[in-house]
Amino acid sequence: MKLHELLFGKPLRATEQESERVGAVTALSVLGLDALASAAYGPEAALTVLLPLGAAASGQVGVLTLCIGAVLIAVVLSYAQTIRAYPNGGGSFTVANENLGRTAGLLAAAALCTDYALNVAVGISAGVAAAASAVPALLPWTLPLCLAILAVLVVVNLRGVRDSGLVFLGPTYLFLAALFGALALGGFRTILAHGHPAPVMAPPPAPPAALALTPWLLLRAFASGCTALTGVEAVSNAVPIFRQPKVRKARFTLVCIAGCLLALLLGEALLTRAYGIVATEPGATGYQSVLSQLIGAVAGRGPFYYVAMSAIFAVLALSANTSFADFPRICRLLALDDYLPPGYAHLGRRLVYSNGIALLAAVSGLLLVVFGGITDRLIPLFAIGAFLAFTLSQAGMVAHWWRVRGPQWRKSLCLTAIGAVATFVTLCIVAVSKFMEGAWITLIFIPALVVFFAGQRRATERIWRERTDPSPLDLTNLARPIVVVPLQVFDSIAHKALRLALTLSHDVRAVQVRTDDLKLDDLGKSWNALVGEPARNAGLPPPRLVVLPSKYRAFLGPLLTYLRTVFESTGNSPITVLVPELVRRRWYHFFIPSRVTMLKVLLLLDGGPQISVLSAPWYPADEVDESTLSRYGRRSWNRLRKLGRRPA
CATH class of the missing domain: 3.40.50.620 (HUPs)
Known part of the structure; x- marks a missing residue:
């Protein structure tokens, strides 16, 4: 067997595409890793903003999580309607393009592309940060480890959807079992201790308070915590990868992902407050992630701790797989409309869009190198693209239901309208609160990407007009060169x-x-x-x-x-x-x-x-x-x- 066949597998016929489709169990690992893994870094991102409050920071997590959970429910109910209306894939680009016009569609596509690239970088860097929490000797090797994980993800995804789903199946369900087990144990001990459990291993002491609580600080923490919602849209983008009946399985998968994420966020918020856990300075000596502190406080540093941290590391590092599943499909849609070169619309040897995977790997690798593989440096750029895509998709669905007016259209319109308002308000909060921390880069890059897409289409149309020649082959005045x-x-x-x-x-x-x-x-x-x-x-x-x-x-x-x-x-x-x-x-x-x-x-x-x-x-x-x-x-x-x- 040749080396490339050993790495990427043997070529698949076009007729084998049906066998590459997945059910709900496998789809949870292919499409849900991003959303589920955000439970590991979303609450920590909020607590990092609240560091100046000292020990009082843990008391604010509950309110923030309830607000984030409300937005999550609104988004999920809205995307469930999108899946029903667009059974062949209702990504933000398709919905916005068909219902709000070409410019809105390009804006949604640019936002999604930006979000997916950042998601790869954030997921991998958060996974390495989790590993460094358990094994501090890994901290100096942060960037090489990030790039090595990126290379593994590229190889696995080039093998096809089914193979990647099987690879990620074990880590996903081990992560859920370990985290729910830790939360159940912590909740049981909290009840027995009447809300004040004694930690098995004490978390690091909180720093002294440097600021008083202000509405602006809470808004910034809410904006950072909203990174936990990224990845929820993945199922609506990838409905075609499901086996029949694909709409029912896609909606069931979406509800499962959202339900697990909401339960994890609420459980973490309750135990973080009960055990008095606060964030530690990212990248500093002695850094420990919030989940590392939480599991250590609940179960100590025994075998369960290392199994749970290994599962968290694996899921965080592999959560980028959701982007590798969806980013190439966005590139394909853009290429079909001439917004990208036609090569991005072609299926590769394993029935995946190989050029899109390669492009995502290159951009994400560049982000990791530029920001040194540190999660906290990437978070301010994150979430704007996701919430912009959420808002455009929900607004597009409002226009869709108003125009189509099928059965129960009023109910569907109300749900999508609530989702659109919730995501738009959240987008404004994230953009304003994170602007000076680096969000301005994303706010400039997304419109620039829209201009690039439009320019690519104009260039393609101009060249096509020059190439088009309906006249018969002219064989007059032939001369030897x-x-x-x-x-x-x-x-x-x-x-x-x-x-x-x-x-x-x-x-x-x-x-x-x-x-x-x-x-x-x-x-x-x-x-x-x-x-x-x-x-x-x-x-x-x-x-x-x-x-x-x-x-x-x-x-x-x-x-x-x-x-x-x-x-x-x-x-x-x-x-x-x-x-x-x-x-x-x-x-x-x-x-x-x-x-x-x-x-x-x-x-x-x-x-x-x-x-x-x-x-x-x-x-x-x-x-x-x-x-x-x-x-x-x-x-x-x-x-x-x-x-x-x-x-x-």
Whole structure:
């Protein structure tokens, strides 16, 4: 088995797409990781803002969690209506685009793309932070660990939806079992102790109070805590990945995810207050996450603690998988409408949108490097994209129900209207409270992304208008091109290139660019004997040799100048540059710089429309011997036979 097949699996036929669909149990791990994992960093983000209150911070978590829970319920009820109305996938882009117009749709798409990229970075960095809480020696390795986890996620997601769901199934349910177990144990002890349980392991002492409680501080804490709601929209974006009946299974999955998240948030809020737990400074020596303190206070630092922290680390790190499931689908929709290059709409070898996965990995990796893999530095940028997409989606559904007016449309309209108002108010709070902390970056980037999408579509439409030609193929005034063959030496590679050139044109010109730093043979002395006489004996006009000096050791500049001179002096005759090329098959040869590859690229970029570029490949004998050819031939023949037996 080849290495890439071992990593990414064997290619899947298009007819196997149905087998890649998932049920509610697997979908909970594929689409619910983001939302469930936010229970680990959402409350901590709120408590971090309340650090200046000292020990009083834990007393404010309950009210904040109730407010966040109310917004969550409104959003979930609204998205349940969206799934029913858009059974083929009702993501924010689709809903806003169809009901509010193109600009609103692009704004929703840009917001979602931004949110998904940030979600990957935040999820992975929060997972590494959880691991560093249990094993402080890992703290200096934060960024390398983040990038390693990102690489693993990319490989797993390139294997397909079903494989990624199976990989994440165990960590997801272990996380739920461990966290609910810890909350149940803590709740039981709290009841026995009449609301004042003694911690098994005391949490770090709260810092002294530096500020008094103010409404502004509470709003900032609420805005940070709302990061717990990100990922709820994932199910509505990915309805097509469910098995039939997909609408019922998608809505059931959404309710399960939201119910688990709400229970976790409320349980954490109650126990955080009961045990007097506050946040510690992120990235500082002695840092412990809120969940690490909570589980230590409830169960101590025994085997259960390390099992629970391992599950939290795994789910936080893998929560980015939700973005890898949905981001490529957003890219596909944008590509189908020409807002992105068409390559993003094509399914890869494992029936996933590989180009979208690669783009998300690149952007998220850049975010991790820029912000050092520290969660607290990324949180201010987070949530704005999600709540902007929430608001546009809910507003679009209000317009949808007002226009369609199907059965029970008034009930659906009221639910989506409540969701739209709740998410819009939350968006305003998040944007204002986090603006100076870094949210301004997101508020600038999202409109810039909308401008990019619109510009991409205009460019695509302009090029398509230029390409479109309904007239029949014009074969009048055909002229053979002037063929120019760049040479350095006369060898077997040049020999093959010149033979091919003479079959294309009677005007063949070999060009040698001579520089002082390279000791090249003087081809003029032997050109007639090696090339001229054989051509004349074959009844062909002999190729001309042109030697171009280069004082500054440049190769492409003199060649391009010569090509333009030929084009102008011959009455704008077409020119074909036939590039002799040594082709190596070994994998390590791809890491060796190739002057020929650069030459072809630069000719295409700088040569202009009058120049065509062809390759004359030449293979070393040790790489194309009879055994190699027969081996490649057998493989190709076996593939063709298998392909012929497959149903169309």
